[in-house]
Structure formats: C-alpha cells, structure tokens
Amino acid sequence: MIDDPCDKCEEMMQPYLDGVLSADEVAEAERHLEACSWCAKRYHFEERLRHFVRVAVSEPMPAELKAKLAALRTPLQ
Amino acid sequence: MSDSTPTTAESRKLAQEARDRVRFEEEALELSDQVYRVARRMVGSREEAEDLVQQTYERAFRSWRQFTPGTNLRAWLLRILTNLNIDRGRRVQRTPQTTTLDGELGDYFLYNKLESTAPEQNPDEDRVLERLSQDTIVDALADVPHDFRDVIVLVDIGEFSYADAAQILDIPIGTVMSRLHRGRRILKKNLADKAVAP
Numbered sequence: 001m002i003d004d005p006c007d008k009c010e011e012m013m014q015p016y017l018d019g020v021l022s023a024d025e026v027a028e029a030e031r032h033l034e035a036c037s038w039c040a041k042r043y044h045f046e047e048r049l050r051h052f053v054r055v056a057v058s059e060p061m062p063a064e065l066k067a068k069l070a071a072l073r074t075p076l077q
Numbered sequence: 078m079s080d081s082t083p084t085t086a087e088s089r090k091l092a093q094e095a096r097d098r099v100r101f102e103e104e105a106l107e108l109s110d111q112v113y114r115v116a117r118r119m120v121g122s123r124e125e126a127e128d129l130v131q132q133t134y135e136r137a138f139r140s141w142r143q144f145t146p147g148t149n150l151r152a153w154l155l156r157i158l159t160n161l162n163i164d165r166g167r168r169v170q171r172t173p174q175t176t177t178l179d180g181e182l183g184d185y186f187l188y189n190k191l192e193s194t195a196p197e198q199n200p201d202e203d204r205v206l207e208r209l210s211q212d213t214i215v216d217a218l219a220d221v222p223h224d225f226r227d228v229i230v231l232v233d234i235g236e237f238s239y240a241d242a243a244q245i246l247d248i249p250i251g252t253v254m255s256r257l258h259r260g261r262r263i264l265k266k267n268l269a270d271k272a273v274a275p
Contacts, residue, residue: 013184014258018232020239045188045202052206053264054234056214061113065127069109069134073102076095 005032009039013046101141105134108151115235116158118218119227129165133158152241155231159245187265191272208272217267225260228253233261 012029015021021029033040112133117126136157137144144153191205218226231242232253239257243250 007183010183010185014261018239041202042185042188045205046184048202048206049187049209050233052209053214053218054236056211057118057218057234058114059117059123061110061130062123062127065113065130066109068131069106072131072134072138073106074098074138076099 006036006039009033009036010042013043016043017047017050097146098141101144101146102138104150105137105141105154108154109134111151111235112154112158115155115230118230118234119158119162119223121219129158129162132161136161149241152237152245155235155237155245156247159227159247182262182266184262184265186262187269190269209268210273213268213271213273217264217271220267221260221263225256225263228256229260229264232257 009029009032012021012025016026016029033043109130113126113130116130116133117123120126120129133154137154144150188202188205191208192200195205195208197204218229221229227246228242231237231245232239237245239250239253243253246253248256
C-alpha cells in the first residue's frame with residue numbers, strides 16, 4: 001500500500017510511458033501530474049531521456065554491410 | 078512431353094514461389110537497418126554486430142519458407158539473431174546475472190541525483206539532460222548486464238512490444254517486464270555514476 005501520492009505516481013511512471021496502464025490508472029496519474037509540478041517534471045525528463053537514449057545509441061548500418069546483405073539475395077533466374 | 082519438362086501447373090507453382098521469395102528477401106532487406114541497430118547494442122563490438130547480422134540474413138534467406146506471411150518479419154529476424162548470438166557462445170551464462178543497486182532506487186533517482194548536484198536552483202529538464210553525453214549513454218548501456226540489456230535494447234531502442242520481446246528472447250512476458258523494470262534502473266544508476274560533473 002503506497003500512501004504518498006508522489007510515490008504512487010513514481011511507481012506508475014514506467015508503465016504510463018509504456019502505455020500499459022488501464023484508462024482509470026492513466027486518469028489517476030494525469031490528475032496527480034496536473035496538480036504536482038514536481039512529478040510532472042520527472043515524467044517529462046524520463047520521456048526526453050528515453051528519446052535521447054534511443055537516438056544516442058543508434059548507429060547507422062555500414063554501407064559495406066548493406067551491400068553484403070544485398071549480395072545474399074537469390075539470383076533471379 | 079518428356080519427364081524432365083515441368084508441367085504447366087508445376088511451372089506456375091515454381092514461378093509463384095520465386096515471386097514469393099523475391100518479395101520476402103526485399104521485405105527482409107528493408108528491415109536491415111533496424112535489425113542492425115538492435116544487434117549493435119546486443120553485442121560488444123561493431124565487427125561482432127556485422128557478423129551477426131550477416132549470419133542472420135544468410136539463415137533467414139535459407140529458411141524463408143518457415144516464415145508465416147502476415148506475421149511480424151522484424152521479430153522473426155530478431156529471433157534468428159538472438160538464437161545465433163546464443164549459439165555463438167557469447168552467452169556463457171544463461172541465468173540472469175545479478176547486480177547490486179544501492180538500496181532500492183526509485184524511478185526518479187537519476188533526475189533527483191542530477192538535480193541535487195546542479196549548480197543552479199530548480200534547473201529545467203533540458204539543463205539536467207545536458208549532463209549526459211552521447212558517450213556516457215553508450216557506455217552506461219553497455220555496462221548493463223546482458224539479460225537486462227537485451228530487453229532494454231528490444232523495447233526501448235527497437236521499440237518492440239513486451240509480447241514481441243518475449244517471443245524473440247523466448248522468455249515469459251512477465252520476465253520481460255521485470256527485467257525491463259530492473260534494467261532501466263541499472264541503466265539510470267550507471268548514467269548517474271557517469272554523468273558529466275556540473
């Protein structure tokens with residue numbers, strides 16, 4: 001049982017951002033976020049962080065590898 | 078008609094199969110950037126990732142008939158890649174590694190830590206985020222134990238659903254969720270440790 005609404009909101013952050021909360025839980029989280037800028041700031045940071053991580057670790061595929069893969073195709077008869 | 082001449086029905090069947098195969102190979106190649114992006118963060122080096130992706134496509138093109146059209150081709154390719162990665166003996170240890178987190182750090186931990194060490198009072202989120210460089214993030218992710226990292230890479234980098242990640246890694250969906258939960262906290266702990274000094 002979590003009594004502190006900010007602790008509860010913290011617990012809901014990952015599933016909220018993953019889009020796996022029920023409609024009631026989403027409404028509950030959003031009610032709290034509207035009233036609590038402390039939690040809202042942390043949710044916003046988390047959202048930005050996820051995007052930043054995705055971009056930071058994404059490395060384009062080397063062109064040579066792309067050519068090698070294309071060469072694996074079955075030759076047309 | 079001699080025995081070696083295919084009948085019209087057989088010719089049609091062969092022609093259809095050739096078209097299906099061409100389409101399969103085209104669709105698989107269109108996904109190669111996304112497959113590489115995931116592979117690159119699952120293994121330690123660029124060379125290993127390149128080998129793994131190449132082997133994945135060799136196997137996929139050989140066993141293309143096993144793919145059910147209309148299902149998720151990207152997940153199917155990643156499943157092959159994951160199996161190859163295990164076969165290649167990179168995964169000596171199959172039980173989840175343990176890692177110590179100081180106490181039970183909550184999900185606000187990283188922000189709280191960065192904010193509390195910021196030079197200004199009440200900085201905005203962008204200023205806090207600036208303390209994390211690209212290299213910091215790459216290193217922090219690489220330092221997450223692989224069982225947790227694989228799930229983060231699939232869900233947060235590859236943008237797979239929990240269900241797809243479960244299928245790719247051949248683990249229950251509940252395990253995906255618990256590893257993701259713990260893995261993200263380990264990642265944040267690593268980020269906090271490596272963050273640029275204010």
